[in-house]
Amino acid sequence: MKLKKTKGLVISFLKYRETSIIVRIFTRDLGLKSYIVNGVRSKGAKSKMAFYQPLTQLDMVVYDKEGASLNRISEVKLAKAYEKIPFDFQRSSIAMFMGEVLGKSIYDDYQNESFYDFLEYSLDQLDKESVILVHFPLVFLWECSKYLGFAPNDAASFFDELTDEAYHPGQLKEEIDYLNALIEESFACNQKVHAIHRKKLLDHFLMFYSRHLESPYEWKSVKVLRQLLG
Template identity: 30%
Template sequence: MTHKTKGIVLRTIKYGETSVVVTIFTELFGVQTYMVNGVRTAKKSSAKANHFQPAAILDMIVYHNDLQSMQRIKEFKWDYLFDRVLSDVIKNSIALYMVELLQKCLPQPEQNTPLFYFCEDVLIQLDKANKSVTANFALYFSLQLTHFFGFKMNDDFNEQQNILDLQEGSFVKDQPAHPNFIDGELAMITSQLLKVMQPFELEDVKLHHDKRRLLLQHYQDYYALHIADFGKMKTLMILHEVLG
């Protein structure tokens, strides 16, 4: 049986001489794995292979069988054709970070349509973002994504509660006995970022790249505390380099 669904490409692995195995976060079925044959055979097919770059947003007709671990795609085309996300080094690095973070969080396979629409929207917003917004985009995504997995941070920062306990996800008055916390200016900046509801508001958050690096590391630690076997993110070091 075929179904029409949108999908965000998470990972693509070459298979044989002509095919690819693609992991896609779909609108209808959550994370799915697809075998796509014949997209790497000739020059006329190279354009087809380009559709399966990580972060690409596709419109697909797929075969789906709940009893199978690997599905097939009948038809595919661009749902949204990026202007810069797949070609600009900085924006592509941020998109790859977002895709890796998403993949580490997603249960497989579980439909989560609100999360899909959120991810679709933020990728499109990243494509359109100016330089100031782009610089803070990974921070915004890292904080917002937690809302969908049950461990969002509470923005209860004030003069007394000014230490962010990463184990609890809340601001506290006293330094925790464990080492997993953020204090000082970085805690205040996190509170400011938590108030950002739309990406364009990131333009008002002025950060030096060193503070951005530290925050991204702290946020990775936060995920590792709340998601079993989270591990280390491969894209984080690349992101540090391209953001200066």
């Protein structure tokens, strides 16, 4: 068993026994790992539950045993404190959605340093005053699909994958134009787009992800997200 230093992004946690948790953390150097943290839910715990909230960025020293399904954390500290995300309903709702996307998309030991760096960058953008929130979830879904290996070349190819829905090309013009703008401008996109087309494109993306991930599970955070896109 070795001690290793790495950055980590919390994906989710589960309560374990009376005072402990099992936390899934996407680490930059080791991939997606599960760690047991004993006693963190007890009074006077040395470690803080705040460290293990979804999308918290951590600096860690961890025990890493090859083949182990559960490891332990030796040292942990906050790598970045968000200024706006925890205190703004819209930003925290988007962060919740981002966490759900990651929870469905990456698997144990999945490791991709470039993807990790992109996620750090995305959260930095979300925490900025200047970010355009109504476009953010859709840009995030598009950009993630590139790292996950199933992004189409362009908007037309994206909708071609959904042809069994029998869409007429004329019905999709606004959504295609919108997606092309998101692809070209990424988080800097400032297009004026009607809420109907934002919501429709979100639905297309959720269908697109569910097919590629072969995930039958519902998207729990989408109800709040649709209100935001309105």
